[in-house]
Every structure is written in structure tokens, then in C-alpha cells.
Amino acid sequence: MTSRLTRRQRRRVSQGVQYAVFAAAVAAVAVLADWERLRNQFAQRDLARELFPEIITTALRNTVVYTVSGFAFGLALGLVIALMRLSSVAPYRWVAGVYIEFFRGLPALLIFIFVGVAVPLAFPGTEIPGGTYGKVALGLGLVAAAYMAETIRAGIQAVPRGQMEAARSLGFSHARAMVSVVIPQALRIVIPPLTNELVLLFKDSSLVLFLGVTLEERELTKFGRDLASQTANSTPILVAGLCYLLVTVPLGFLVRRLEARTGRAG
Amino acid sequence: MDAGGRAEIEVRGLRKAFGDHEVLRGIDLEVARGEVVCVIGPSGSGKSTLLRCVNLLEEPTAGRVFVGGTEVTDPDVDIDAVRRRIGMVFQQFNLFPHVTVEENLTLPQRRVLGRDGEAAARVARENLERVGLLEKAAAYPAKLSGGQQQRVAIARALAMDPEVMLFDEPTSALDPELVGDVLAVMRGLAGDGMTMMVVTHEMSFAREVADRVVFMDGGRIVEEGPAEQVVGAPRQARTRDFLTRVLDPAAAAPPGPESAADRADRAP
Ligand SMILES: Nc1ncnc2c1ncn2[C@@H]1O[C@H](COP(=O)(O)OP(=O)(O)OP(=O)(O)O)[C@@H](O)[C@H]1O
């Protein structure tokens, strides 16, 4: 059955069908969904207004603090693990390899529970410095470090070998050459994927939900959920979600810009 | 062994194998202070490997290397200290792309020699001046032509006050019209009495500047002597064969397609 349509005609027909399916789907959702109930449950304007400014000054602020501290800890640890992974000393490579597989293979939630429960049990009397903030930085950072280590390792290996050789031939020790020449270039290469990691961490900070936190320590998800149950209405959840998007969408945009730029440079 | 007063670079019974591929099969070579030695030879003959063994970028399998009387191959030697006295220039320049031209020169001085910022900047500017690129001090390497980058790389090595300079095909990655500027800088350096070991395919440079030319093939030195003799009137058939191919690639009959592929390989 050979069609007699030209290529251009066929393309038009195909596009027409796709638009039609899309329009039908939108129409079905618009007609079938109970918009009145959804609006009552999720978009109560008065309720939403009452969330401010606390949702920003406490919840969003805490989300940012948790994310940034987890990221900073994860980056430092990830860099160390990446260097261990590339070490000429075999036991360092093994330890780094096991760490990476271990923490990438476990749900982040499990790590959180572990940090919250097991660490105080295992080392009685020792408090994780920084209280909840320290626990969250540790929980988020331990997992993030595993992913960042692999990213950083790839970045270091992407720096041409000639850079290390040029540095060594000038009299740099291996360590100095790493610090002054290779790592600065590697970090430039990994800025886009690390920014991506930041977005993931920003969302993962919602796992704080499973640690006992005080009112002042609540982040967006916990805050939204607490207020939703207080008011028996889901509007706080919707507003919390919008707060996440307020940060993640621009960050995602930034990642794509950075990727385009390194793509051009490389 | 007394390697002291005699030669600036001394290579004794040098062997290097990668796995079971033996690339250097017993090299003996001396370079006197202030001497310019050009190393020529076909692709894969081990020229780069020889040069890289001199500053221990490659670890020799056997044999000894002395530079300025210090044994480079001594396992207990402070290799970073020895390398400070040996400048090296690579085919691919290997400038640090994340810092400016001036910082390419100051970073090693400060980090390795511990010079303070002001002294390092002064030395950097002197050496950029020397290669004719002072006006590019603030530029990033990517903004420079290949020839300019290579001259900066030479200046970067010189800023460390080396006693010896090693060049590994410094002009092979350059467009033909940029080769002259780099060779001019090297000629000046030779004129100033720098001890130099230069792997090159530029036969006119070898003829004009080299005190001695070494022809390598298959990991051995096949012929060595004054430039006018090795390049002008080679005794060995293999040297003659190589020179015909380098000096007039089109005229060399066999192995046509293979040597064309060789040349394509070498292009950056
Ligand atoms: N790191 C390495 N591992 C394995 N083999 C190597 C390595 N470096 C060089 N070789 C091999 O050693 C041989 C000699 O290489 P070398 O680079 O010294 O030759 P060359 O004379 O400099 O050639 P060219 O003119 O192409 O630069 C080649 O066959 C090469 O494949």
C-alpha cells in the first residue's frame, strides 16, 4: 500500500494528528476534572496569604541553608573521594570505590534515618555539631559526595594529560600540580553537572521531614505538610511546591546555559 | 661514575620498554654545556621517549641519565628539584588555559621557586619581552595563535632559569607561516649559549643552529655528527632514506600511501 502523498503532505498530516490528540487530551482534563473541588482543596487564597512571610523567612530559608551546607560538605568530601579514586595507592582506590557504590546504591532516606538514629547510638555522648543543621548537612552530603566524586573524577580525567606533564616538567610536585593546575580546570568542566547536583539536593532536603525538627527548623516540605494538616487543606502544599520551583527552574535554566557555554568552549 | 664537569646532559645505556614493546634499545649520548643537539628520525623511532627520559617524565627501564652532574635516574634524587633546572617545550604547547599569559609565567615561579609576586612578575615580563610577546601579557592563551602560544611556552620555561632546554617538535603543530617566529626565538636562545636538545623535522634549522645532529631509528642512534655531515652527507643508508623523505616528501617513491598517513597522524 504505497501512499501517494508527497513527503511534505505526509508531514502535515502527521503534525495535524499530533495536534488533534493534544487538544483532545487538554479538553478532556478541562471537562472531566472537578475544578471546583481542586480549587477549594489546593488554592484557598486566604490560606495561602497566611503562609507568608513565614514560608519564605523560615521554610525556604531553611531549605536553602540545608541544601547549601549539604552541598559544601558533599563537595569537599566528593573531591577527597575523587582524588582517592585516582590515587596510586590501591587501598585508597578500593575505599573510594566501595564508598561510591555503597552510597549510590542506597535510598537517601535510609541514610537520613541512619544519621539521625545510628550515629548518636554508635558514638554515645558525641553530638553531631550544628544540631539538626549538622545532621542534615551530613545526611545530604554523604550521598551527594558519592555522586560528586564520580563527576569530579571524570572532570579531572578530562583535563589533558599534557597539563600535568607541563606542570611536572616545571618542577611542580604531583600534589601541587593537582591543586594549582589540574583541579581548577576540572572544576570548570564540572560546574554544570555540579549545579545539577545542587538542584537534586535542593529537592532531597525534603527528607528532613523524617528527622525530628523544631518549628524553627522546618523546611518547605515539612512546613507545607504541617500547615496542611493544621488547616485540613492542601493549599500550603501547593505554595511550598511553587517555592521549590521558584529556585529549581532558574537553576535548571542556568545549567543549560552553562552546558551550552562549555560545549562551545570545548 | 664521574659525570660532573664533562657534560651537561649524559645518557648511558638508556633503555625503555612499554610492556614488551622496547622503544629505546641502548642510547648513549652526551650534550656539552652550551651545545645544541638536534634529534631527528622517523615517527616512532623513540625521539620523544628519549627526551622524556631526560627529565623523567618517562621512567627508564634501564640505564642512567645525568643532568648537570646530578643523576636524574637515582631513585633518591629530588626529581622536582632536578626538573626545575630542565625546561621543556612540548609539541602541543600545554599552556595553562585557565590563567592569563603572564600568570602562566608567574604561577610556576611562585609555586615552585617561591618567588614573591613582584619578582615573579618582573621575570615574567623580561621573558615575554624576550619572545616578543609582552603586549599579550594580559591575554588568555586561547586568544593567541599557535606560534604565539609556543613562544609563551618557551618564555614560561625560561622564567624558571633552566640550565638545559628540551624541545619536542616545537613547530610540528604550527601552520607553516608561524614556524619562523618560534625558530627565531630558539635561534636566539642557542646564540645566548643555552644547552639545548631539540627533536625536530626542520632540517634547515638543524643545519644552521645545531652543533651536532643525532639520527635515531628503531630505538637506537644510527648516526651522529656535525650537522653538515649528518644532514649534508649522511653515511648510513637509513639516514639518507629518511632525509630524502623529509626534505622532498613528494619525490620519495615507496611507501607512498603509508607515509602520507604518517603525516596525517602527526597533524594536530
Ligand atoms: N606511554 C606509552 N605507552 C605505550 N607505548 C608508547 C608510549 N609512548 C610511546 N609509545 C610507543 O613508543 C614508540 C616511540 O614513541 P615516540 O613518541 O618516542 O616516537 P617519536 O620518535 O617521538 O615519534 P614521532 O615523530 O611520531 O613523535 C611508538 O611506537 C609509540 O607507540
Ligand SMILES: [Mg+2]
Ligand atoms: Mg615524538
